Every structure is written in C-alpha cells, then in structure tokens.
Amino acid sequence: MASEWRAHMAELVAAGEMAQTTARTYARGLEKFLDWAAQADTARIGPQTIRAWKAHLSQEGRAPAGINVLLAGVKAFFTWAVAERGLAYNPTVGVRGAKAGGKARRHKREPLTDHEVLRVLAQPDTSTATGKRDLALLCLLAYTGARQVEVQRARLGDLRTDGQVRLDVVGKGRLDADERLYIVHQDALEALYSWLAVHPRGDDPTAPLFCGLGNRNRGGPLSLSTIRYLVTGYYRMAGIRDRRKTSHSLRHSFVNNLIRRGVAPVKIRAATRHKSLDTLMIYAGEVARDDDPAEAHVD
Numbered sequence: 001m002a003s004e005w006r007a008h009m010a011e012l013v014a015a016g017e018m019a020q021t022t023a024r025t026y027a028r029g030l031e032k033f034l035d036w037a038a039q040a041d042t043a044r045i046g047p048q049t050i051r052a053w054k055a056h057l058s059q060e061g062r063a064p065a066g067i068n069v070l071l072a073g074v075k076a077f078f079t080w081a082v083a084e085r086g087l088a089y090n091p092t093v094g095v096r097g098a099k100a101g102g103k104a105r106r107h108k109r110e111p112l113t114d115h116e117v118l119r120v121l122a123q124p125d126t127s128t129a130t131g132k133r134d135l136a137l138l139c140l141l142a143y144t145g146a147r148q149v150e151v152q153r154a155r156l157g158d159l160r161t162d163g164q165v166r167l168d169v170v171g172k173g174r175l176d177a178d179e180r181l182y183i184v185h186q187d188a189l190e191a192l193y194s195w196l197a198v199h200p201r202g203d204d205p206t207a208p209l210f211c212g213l214g215n216r217n218r219g220g221p222l223s224l225s226t227i228r229y230l231v232t233g234y235y236r237m238a239g240i241r242d243r244r245k246t247s248h249s250l251r252h253s254f255v256n257n258l259i260r261r262g263v264a265p266v267k268i269r270a271a272t273r274h275k276s277l278d279t280l281m282i283y284a285g286e287v288a289r290d291d292d293p294a295e296a297h298v299d
Contacts, residue, residue: 001085002030005077008084029073032057050074050095057098064098071097110244111252117142119238120250121187129198130213134230136195137210138250139188140167141231144181145254145272148227148247156196157205165189167209169273179273256286 006027012018036053037045050071057067074092081087112120121138125131140146150169158168165183183189201207201219208221222230231247251272258268 001081002034002077004085005030005080008080025069026073026076029070030077032070033074046091047093047095050092054095054098067098071095109246109248109252110242111256112240112245112249114253114257116238116240116245117250117253120234120240123234123237126191126194132191132195132198133210133213134234136188136191137227138231138234139185139191140183141247141250142254143185143188144183145251146181147251147273148224148231150181151210152208152222152224152227154209155205156199156202156207156209159209165192181271181273 006023009018009023009026013020013023033050033053036056037049040052042049053074054067054071057070062070071092075095078087078090078092082090121135121142124135124138126135137151140151141148144167146167146169153170154167160166160168166180167183168180170179183192196202199207199211200213201211207219210222210227212218212220212222212226228247231250235241235245255268255272258271
C-alpha cells in the first residue's frame, strides 16, 4: 500500500498539486515510521502506537519541529488510505504534533555584522564568470533577505526588469512563483547584471537564475547543498570562523539591518515573507537586547 501511496503523490506532483520536496518529505516520514514499527514488532497500529513512535523520536534527540515533519507524512498516508483504500480508521486522528518548549529567546544561528557582510561580498573574483555568479548570489541573499531555497528555485524568467527590478520567487511551502522580492541596492543590481551578461543560458527563461559552470553541470541548477557550501566558503575566505554563523546568517543580518533602521514591521514582514509577526518579534527582541541592554542603565 505504501508504494501505491507514493505513486499517488507522484501523480499529484505531476499535476502541480504538490511540491516534489513535500512528496519526498512525506515519504521519508512514513518510511521512518514503518522501519520503527517493524523493529518494535507492532501487531496493531493505533493512536498509542503513533504516540510511542513520537516518544521514540524525542528520545533520539529530535527537535519538536523535526518530529512534526515526519509525523505529517504518516498522517498524510493514513488519511489517503482511509479515503482511497477503505482502511477502517485513521490511527493518527487525535494525535497531536510534538509541542515545542516555547518560543526560543534567541536564534541558534547568529547574524553577520555589517562589516562581516561587506567582507564576504568582497571575496568573489569578479574577473571570472564564477566570481560574477557568486557575487550576484551573495548580494541577493544579503540585500533582499532571499531564502536559499528561493535562490535555488529561481529561473531567469522569474526576473522582471520593468520599472523596479524584482524577482518572483517560489516561497516556502509553495508551488508557484507568487511572491516577490525587489532588488534595489546599487551593488546588488551591478552584480546581477554583470552575471546575466555572462550567463551561459541567458536567452532561456526556463534556465536557473544561478547555474553550474563546470563541464558536468554547465547551465544546470545548483543544489541547495552547493549553495550552502559556496556561501560558507566565502565566509572562511573572509575570516569568519564562528560556527553559529551559517549560510542562513545573511538573511538574519538583512532582517536585523531593517529593524535597526526603523523600518515598519509590516514592511519587514512583506520583504521577508514571514507568515507571522511573532517571528519578527524574536529578531526585534534580540536587536533591542544587544544594542541597548538594560544593564547599561544601572546608575
């Protein structure tokens, strides 16, 4: 039955009703559960079985968010099995997701300082096509707060240059390029146009905005892992060795920069494509704590 369900998800992906990444994530969740159930020699799967599996995942040290991602796949499978294959009941009904221990006071990953951002942007060798590509990619992350997955999914046809330059992006958990970010900073614009001038598939709107330049993947998409490795490689070249500063830190720095310059939260939310203002409040709290600690006012 599991193989039928995976085939069903493949049909949804082909029909544009489910993202490929979502299908893979759901399949991984069910696979994890079935492997555990086989080892536990479970005779009957009910709500308590699902809860026991959640407890097992927690004991392995998985974070609540990670547990809930895996659980989503199991729930999706049993929902389909009841609706399409006549399974008597859904054992996941009533089973809640793992509860986090409250909102984190601080992000686990640290932002780059403004000076560090500029050092990173100074590293690519723009006398080469690779350097032009890398600088354009770094500028997009630093000056627009783009997510790495948005950069990875972007196509040349998603770029709009009528009036203000913008990029239509496939947002987190979405299927279509229905969100946008604006490329306004002059350094970002210069870097982008320099890269587009040497893009190996510059006339193909379906081509990846940032593509491979090697013999094996020339013109093909960069993987997320390649983008992360590229970004952190330039960190090392810039002398940034703090392990808490990851490839996500450029987005974190972008948000902090806007907060420090007094940009309205509703505008920051639109620019970062966060679903909730609560997430931005964590950033704001960190900035206020670091820039103006209460301890400094003791007299």
